[in-house]
Amino acid sequence: xxxxxxxxxxxxxxxxxxxxxxxxxxxxxxxxxxxxxxxxxxxxxxxxxxxxxxxxxxxxxxxxxxxxxxxxxxxxxxxxxxxxxxxxxxxxxxxxxxxxxxxxxxxxxxxxxxxxxxxxxxxxxxxxxxxxxxxxxxxxxxxxxxxxxxxxxxxxxxxxxxxxxxxxxxxxxxxxxxxxxxxxxxxxxxxxxxxxxxxxxxxxxxxxxxxxxxxxxxxxxxxxxxxx
Numbered sequence: 001x002x003x004x005x006x007x008x009x010x011x012x013x014x015x016x017x018x019x020x021x022x023x024x025x026x027x028x029x030x031x032x033x034x035x036x037x038x039x040x041x042x043x044x045x046x047x048x049x050x051x052x053x054x055x056x057x058x059x060x061x062x063x064x065x066x067x068x069x070x071x072x073x074x075x076x077x078x079x080x081x082x083x084x085x086x087x088x089x090x091x092x093x094x095x096x097x098x099x100x101x102x103x104x105x106x107x108x109x110x111x112x113x114x115x116x117x118x119x120x121x122x123x124x125x126x127x128x129x130x131x132x133x134x135x136x137x138x139x140x141x142x143x144x145x146x147x148x149x150x151x152x153x154x155x156x157x158x159x160x161x162x163x164x165x166x167x168x169x170x171x172x173x174x175x176x177x178x179x180x181x182x183x184x185x186x187x188x189x190x191x192x193x194x195x196x197x198x199x200x201x202x203x204x205x206x207x208x209x210x211x212x213x214x215x216x217x218x219x220x221x222x223x224x225x226x227x228x
Contacts, residue, residue, distance in 0.1 A: 013038045013098035013128055013173060014091055017165040018108045019066035019073075021050070021058035025107045029054045031073050032066065033109065034162035035088055036170045038098075042091060045163040046084035047073050048112055065160055082116060089118050098128040100146040100169045130169055137176045146172070186224050192216035 016035045022028035034045035055074075068074060088109075099105050106127070114120040131143040138144070138152060150157040150168055153175045158164035184191050193208045196216030202208055208216075 011096045011098070011128060013170075014095045014123070015098045015166050015170040015173065016088075016092075016102065016105050016109065017099055017162045017169065018105045019068075019160075019162045020062060020108055021054055022062045023059070023104075025104070027057070028059070028062075028108070030108045030112070031063075031068055032162040033084075033088065034166040035091060036166045037091055037095070038170055038173060043166070044084060044087060045161075045166075046080040046088075047078050048085065049076075049079045067161065071161070085112060085116055086118070089113055089116075089122055092123045095123055096126060096128050097123040098130070098169075098173060100130045100149075100165065102127050102129050128173075130172055133176055134172065137179050184220060184224060186217070186220045188220075189213065192220055195219055 014035055014037045016033070018030040019032040020028045020030050029050050030048055031050055032045065032047055034043070036043040058068075063069065066073075072078065097106060106121075110120045113122070130146060130149060134140065134149045134152075135143050138149075144152065146165065146169060147157055149155070149172045153172055155168055155171045155175060158168045192213050193216060196202065196208050196212045196219070197204075199216070199219060200212055202212065
């Protein structure tokens with residue numbers, strides 16, 4: 001029996017990216033936030049307010065990379081009055097928070113929601129990281145970063161802004177969704193052997209024993225719902 005492994009439906013992803021004053025969780029703050037709802041197409045970017053203390057402690061390298069001064073992110077007249085933060089909170093409600101290294105962005109955004117009196121984590125409890133998704137879909141042994149995923153998929157990485165990274169990350173998610181899904185056959189010795197090697201951590205240079213192949217076959221049958 002050949003079975004295609006697929007989800008119970010497409011994820012409703014909202015891709016989010018932040019540009020920050022540095023990489024220190026709980027200390028550095030976002031100076032630009034962008035998001036893109038891959039289902040509805042809604043998207044936006046905005047500059048959250050930040051204070052003199054935040055800038056005094058900011059990493060000069062981080063500010064140079066994200067073009068803080070060159071792009072005028074320091075102009076208070078452009079800072080969000082709370083409207084865009086609330087709009088993002090609504091967009092994330094019960095959706096899948098997605099991105100490249102999304103847990104970093106979550107750590108940066110959560111305090112903003114809490115300070116505004118909003119639920120700090122409005123999204124679904126499962127988070128979708130591009131690195132892990134790309135590793136599985138592309139069959140990579142290591143976790144590829146955004147730049148590498150863009151290279152492998154032929155996606156323009158864009159500029160290093162929140163909106164640019166959201167665009168590149170979203171396009172990568174959409175491209176990966178279109179790749180053929182994995183097919184497994186419960187009767188296949190090769191599939192049973194590969195599964196046994198992974199589950200039992202059998203090194204590539206060691207042969208898989210017949211008993212281990214049978215173990216892999218039982219796992220396949222359970223996974224695919226095939227009769228024993």
